[in-house]
Amino acid sequence: MNAATHNTQRRNPERTCAGCRATAPQAELIRFAVSDAPPYLAPDLGRRMPGRGVWLGASRRCLEQATRGGFARSLKRKIEVNADTLVDQIEAQQQRRAQGLLLAASRTRVLAVGTDAVRDMLMNASLLWVAEDAQNRRDELTAMAERLGRRCVVFGTKAWLGHTLGRDEVAVVAMHRAGDGIATEVASLVTQVALLKGSTTTCRRTSTNG
Numbered sequence: 001m002n003a004a005t006h007n008t009q010r011r012n013p014e015r016t017c018a019g020c021r022a023t024a025p026q027a028e029l030i031r032f033a034v035s036d037a038p039p040y041l042a043p044d045l046g047r048r049m050p051g052r053g054v055w056l057g058a059s060r061r062c063l064e065q066a067t068r069g070g071f072a073r074s075l076k077r078k079i080e081v082n083a084d085t086l087v088d089q090i091e092a093q094q095q096r097r098a099q100g101l102l103l104a105a106s107r108t109r110v111l112a113v114g115t116d117a118v119r120d121m122l123m124n125a126s127l128l129w130v131a132e133d134a135q136n137r138r139d140e141l142t143a144m145a146e147r148l149g150r151r152c153v154v155f156g157t158k159a160w161l162g163h164t165l166g167r168d169e170v171a172v173v174a175m176h177r178a179g180d181g182i183a184t185e186v187a188s189l190v191t192q193v194a195l196l197k198g199s200t201t202t203c204r205r206t207s208t209n210g
């Protein structure tokens with residue numbers, strides 16, 4: 001093993017998924033902190049909780065396999081956890097992280113808020129962020145983002161986005177490419193939640209109703 005390979009492995013070591021048992025770089029997996037009291041597992045997305053951890057691939061299949069015996073096998077004890085409960089816990093943590101990222105984008109002035117401002121920024125945007133219950137001109141903006149090759153995510157409600165930004169409701173925001181680091185992290189966490197839910201990550205609606 002050469003020095004470059006060794007240093008890369010030290011920075012991003014591989015871990016084994018408790019569900020499918022495949023190994024993957026730690027950065028691609030979700031960590032759960034292990035405790036001595038039920039339910040024994042807690043999502044540790046920031047990887048800051050002390051003690052032992054167990055790892056999971058960000059997919060619904062891995063989650064189902066882990067809750068049906070994978071966690072118990074890894075920890076060598078009986079573990080009774082519900083997949084949907086874990087997803088809810090992960091989503092709650094990701095919502096808090098997403099709020100922080102949204103506020104960071106606002107503070108650094110790389111955020112456009114509202115349909116007109118977003119449309120004006122899309123040519124130079126890194127990410128289009130659409131509320132789950134957005135309507136009206138949503139399809140126009142998502143189609144424009146697709147034509148331009150811009151990333152697009154659906155996450156949170158209009159009320160949630162609005163509350164985060166100190167407004168009544170916000171249906172759509174965009175992040176300028178100057179804030180690409182923030183946009184990349186947002187896209188990653190939204191994709192992670194969608195994969196665990198077994199849902200789509202696309203911004204385009206499959207129905208024209210609403």
